[in-house]
Amino acid sequence: MANILAVDDAATMRQVVSFALTDAGHTVAEASGVDEALARVAKSKFDLVIADLNMPGKNGLELVKSLRAMPDFRFAPILMLTTEHRDELKAAGKEAGVTGWIVKPFDPTLLLEVVKKVLK
């Protein structure tokens, strides 16, 4: 089972993601913003990062760019979990190094399938 970091400014969303993944046996840590996420990544090792796009201060794409600059996260999967579904944003995410893009609201089963797929 994987060690996953959920990054979202909304506590409810972090709880929901944690709820969906913990039940499947994964270990989920939470961060409420980009800076906190980067601090957590520096301290612990994570197999996967699931981040929101729109957050106060730095957004999700900036987090992805920062993570991709780290040696440990050069090839690690990063999922974007957001309400945005515009193609140009998805293209920007892809360019930044996002592994997958999930549009809210998500089905927990779908999330688990995606997580399983990207962790292979």
Add this chain to the structure above:
Amino acid sequence: MSSVFASVLRNRPFVLARLGLMLLLPWAWIAFVVPMPVWALALCGGFWALAFSMGVRFFVTPMFARRRSDDPKLSVDQVVKLRAGNPGRPGLDIRTITGELSQFQTQLNKWGGASKTSSSKTAHAKEGVGEVISQTEQAVLALTMSFRGITHKTRQQMETAMSLLQRNASELTVSEGAWLSLPDYIRAYETQLQEVIDSMIKFSTASDEMLTHQGKIREQSVIIDELLDELRSMAIRIGRLALDSSVAAGESGRNREMLVKLTDSIRETSDHARDMTRSVRESLEKIRDELVVTYKIINKAADIAKESARRAKADVSQLNVTMIEKTKEVEVSLAKINSLGQDIQQDVNNAIIAMQFQDITQQKLEHMRGNILTDVMQNLDVMSSETQEMMKRDLFQAIRTEAERGGAAVAIVATGQEPVPAAAAATAPVNSAAVEKVTLF
């Protein structure tokens, strides 16, 4: 009237032109049809001028005069009183203009006040939206936590129920007071019953073996009986031999005493042997009787054991049938539990999806609060500021001065930093805290 006429002539000349044309047409038609002398034409012109003047006096002036009695908020008595006329007051010309423009000023002032009030209310709404977002987030968070707890406990309950139903014999560890699943219970009962059957079968087999051994004992007792008969006949023969020896010893005369003793000894021994044989026979007969009783008891016990084993086998067969039925019930229960589990999982998924709408709504509200409401507030502030700047211009100052001087009167009560015409307050929203109450004189 002249001021009104001048005002109308300046601002609405087509109204006067239409009135003049309307009054002139009948005279022109008469002059065209009926030839008239100059004095008659002059008289017609005089009548036309008089009619024009009266038209202006009675129709145009009331049409354009802005009267206080037009205020819809006045009572009927007040309107009657105001429309009764006041001969001490000057004409309506300046009042008309002032009234129109003061209405405009009132509207501007009202607009400025409304903008300011709306800006304040928008700021209040912005704070309210922030509170709603915060409280909703807390509520949904609490709901999420509770929901997690509920689903966790439900899962535990289900897993416990499943383990009770699915546990197999290899995992069965029966301790005092421990719970047993239905299959476990059936299995344990069957095992115990099988052990009872095995014991009874062993007992029955042992009883058969005992009966076999008893037969052998009886055979041996018959043999002993025959031996005892032999011994008895031998003892009788020895007694007879001893008697013959005694007779022979009496006839011989020599060593007589010694032979008598010998024959007496033989006779005693023979008698003793006979007594012992009798005693042994009696004991054997008692043993035989006891063996017969024991045989009957063992035989009865064996019969009972066989019957019990037969019944136990029948019970096991019935138990197997029951167990098969119960196993089916357990399978059905397991299927139901599995189905319920799947339903619960689907409900949980749906609830998780529903919970995310709070976040989506929150983002939209945040966007509205952060961008839209701020823009609205800024726009309202700008409009309020611009309106107030507009009202400071010379035109409005001049109108106010003129109105005060002409007695037509616009009693102005300041609203905030700006003067507010009375009509504005009369038509302003009652619940607007930023607009103070004003009166028009």
